[in-house]
Amino acid sequence: MSLGNLCRKDVVTVKPGTLVKEVTKLMEEKNIGSVIITDDKEMFGIITDRDIALGIVNKDLNPQQTTVDELMTHNFVLVLREDIGLYEALEQVKRSAVRRFPVVDINGNLKGIITLDDIITLLSKEMADVASIIENEGPLL
């Protein structure tokens, strides 16, 4: 099972220059905490609800006029290829220090996103599955 099958494919994107108020509307409607900024050729960055809260308020910006370009994190520390396995992804993820990773195809096109929380969920389900095989099969005692 490759990362392309395991990641979230319903990733939400906006174009550079999009107003922050469009993004917070999307975040509320779709119950998401981050959006990727891309023009479909290139990925420019990512913006989270936290980036917006701290950016708008601490820098005293007008949320109705500010664009994502001013508050997003530019580039990505780590981009994961869709054709690697979960375990290979783990090796890479452990060396970075961020929480969200775009998943791309061989040409660098965005295919999905995966978070550390997603990975924990995948691992814990695997673990519960393996544990229940051990349990069902005995002898445990």
Next chain:
Amino acid sequence: MSLGNLCRKDVVTVKPGTLVKEVTKLMEEKNIGSVIITDDKEMFGIITDRDIALGIVNKDLNPQQTTVDELMTHNFVLVLREDIGLYEALEQVKRSAVRRFPVVDINGNLKGIITLDDIITLLSKEMADVASIIENEGPLL
């Protein structure tokens, strides 16, 4: 080991009426994503960076004049007693649908906070410990 020992005791609190801009400053300085609103007698609610992003922008509020009272989540779905164990806490946590829980003493005074992420971390460390006992002790093969 009771929840009082396992929770984060460095929880950040502000009084009702605090301006949102004071809270986002605290969130940036202390690298936290939520703050509890209390007057030291009573807990009134909790506010997250996400509450601020969506509240300020989507409701078109002035971040320099808005107070936490307008954006916080009032009351708590679940408050955990500091003298219960992790497993007992899990039983309660699984029935709720939120991510952060205040930990209180017998009189209801705030003693700390615990999140689902903290619990996952605690469980995974326990699991790695138990797995390494099994590994060291053999026979595994």
Next chain:
Amino acid sequence: MSLGNLCRKDVVTVKPGTLVKEVTKLMEEKNIGSVIITDDKEMFGIITDRDIALGIVNKDLNPQQTTVDELMTHNFVLVLREDIGLYEALEQVKRSAVRRFPVVDINGNLKGIITLDDIITLLSKEMADVASIIENEGPLL
């Protein structure tokens, strides 16, 4: 949830002096790997399928005449009280180096047994539960 509720209560016991061949018959019928030796007043030890294989063959004993007393592990490194929680049990279990633990009431009477594998299974189910709360509740992205 106390250990008394989490442990296996269908623990199989035999009296001191029982022939090994009675025990292996029980192990096969009930699909278990260990049996506790007790006279209902006192617990004397535990015997596993491995103890029997290595004991009978390496010591060249007659399996039809040997009793459990000759091959069992005498006493228990750690006995767990039924009224403690899982997390408290973990603290104790991590300091020992064995794989199976009798669970007893306040008077020392055997109530059940718990293994490291059981504990891994319990922890992994908890973890999958917590992970699925995080997943369902969002925002993860």
Next chain:
Amino acid sequence: MSLGNLCRKDVVTVKPGTLVKEVTKLMEEKNIGSVIITDDKEMFGIITDRDIALGIVNKDLNPQQTTVDELMTHNFVLVLREDIGLYEALEQVKRSAVRRFPVVDINGNLKGIITLDDIITLLSKEMADVASIIENEGPLL
């Protein structure tokens, strides 16, 4: 990281026709619970300490004269290729109902062995690693 790197490479093998008493000696010396029966061209089966305990005693065999051929499990429900990843192995392992799996190269030569307990240990270490990234990186609260 392929299964070839994750499995135990110190797997112990004996030839068909080996006496059970040779095997129990190996099991005691090397602190292992199972041995693979192979003539280096072909794998014929696996024998565990439990197979020996129940086989010798319940069938009333003479342990000094019995060979592994009489008590081993013939063939393997599932053999895993060394060049697959852990996650791919998990997909296969979950569909079988046994606890130990030989790991082989492209020609079917034995390269190692992996157990469900090993897999649980690998997964729980991964999980603790990912959880500690989440913990260190904040904001958790």
